[in-house]
Amino acid sequence: MTTASATALVLDLAGTFAFALNGALTAVRAARLDIVGVITLGMITALGGGILRDVLLGALPPSTFSDWRYLVVAAVGGLVAFGLSRQLERLATPITVFDALGLSLFAVTGAGKALALGAGVGQSILLGAITAVGGGTIRDVLVRRIPTVLRSELYAIPALVGAAIVVVPARFGLGGLVWALVGAGVCLAIRLLGVRFRLEAPHPPGGKSDGDAPAS
Template structure:
């Protein structure tokens, strides 16, 4: 069982469910997959980043395979998306909000776990970002798309900010539930501002995307 503070654990679980739901909905919109394909991609979105992180830091078997509720929530989110995908498009903003919660908490937890396993600041920040965006990247590659995190929206940048704040708090020995929630909140706000105002990361000068 996880040793995270109850509130952080609850947000982690909400994020897992939301990633499973959103990942499966993305797969449905982009492909003609059956239930196995949709559920598989939804679960990869929810769990993939954490699995990559745990393998890289030597925490095996990954937490996903030790705590059954992560697996169950990812599965539930994917199945709900499969069954109700035609209706859930009406709830795009609430789902985006939940997805932003997951992004924020995953980045914080990923970075703190990397530091716990003895990694330096740079690798810990990187693993925080991988935890947050790795699953979605795997999903996009499997459906033949350039990963969203590489081409549009403020997604990886907020995760990097949250991971950096987490590593800084750990380095200053002020990390705790409050610091973790503050780092996650900063990520959440940046992400939602990007959604609200259609903000994107800078693109190369003169690129086709920039001209549009």
Template structure:
């Protein structure tokens, strides 16, 4: 892989870490957690999915624990959420906004890293999705909420689509600086469009008809 392209993927991973950390820190602030709670949730959201991915592909110790930049980015995002919380709150549903950005970035970088470690196409797409949704699931569990991927929102499906587009680009030989950004944009736009237009997956059972 060209060094420039590798740098793009590393940058994607760190930007995704920041976006997820902001979403976690804002959610923790909304739950009125203390300083330790805000930082802990931010780091868990930012690095939880990546740690799961790295353990699955044998990239140990996980980069989220071995690379100081991930902790530094999480701390910076926590500081932003604490210091500039009134400004961040002006964004419409800020947790969902930053979560959508992190979702796309992690789906793409997770799929690419899985391929680098010799995983199959199917596993790369699955682990890209795990990278994207793992931190959000941990956040929702910590904050006593039903995880988004278990509800009817289009969440994991958007991550799956972004990871699949990225893997498709790689196998087609279309590896350039723009390909990860395009795949990320597909995931983010599908997620945000589902929120804006109210797209939902089918729900089954008596409650779904009420």
């Protein structure tokens, strides 16, 4: 394994762990599920984005299933979150932070994998964003929430920005770890600032999102 691919693997597993914590805590907090539901939702949140990416790239079976490390990291993340849920449940912040970390790491690793498999610039940026938002979208559908990617102020946009920061330099031969870290950092910063200050993208004239309201 080269240094580059080892680094990509570490970032990808870190994103997997962050999303597993997020999904499992969401199961505890939002849907009050039992241990099987908690670990299942943690794993689906952690692995869903990468599976979507690999299906869209035609890279099947998904790396999740050909590389057992993803399964183990996702399951351990779900177990850890279950064990710590009493401590973490009172705090809304960890759920948001783990989600933002997973979003940022998957945006850059997803885009990097798409590039490595020969996708074009635009497709790689989009696939990075799909990897980043995919697991959380499946999570939200399963617990009957309108997905964050549809209703949140800044969620798809930082993922697209983070992916572009990896893809565009690579196009000019400037690949490597530094751009991945910059991309993830910028994505994380935009996302957390968006949450903190509730920055919002423009709404259609006359209408304003009320976030959690059910569609009629």
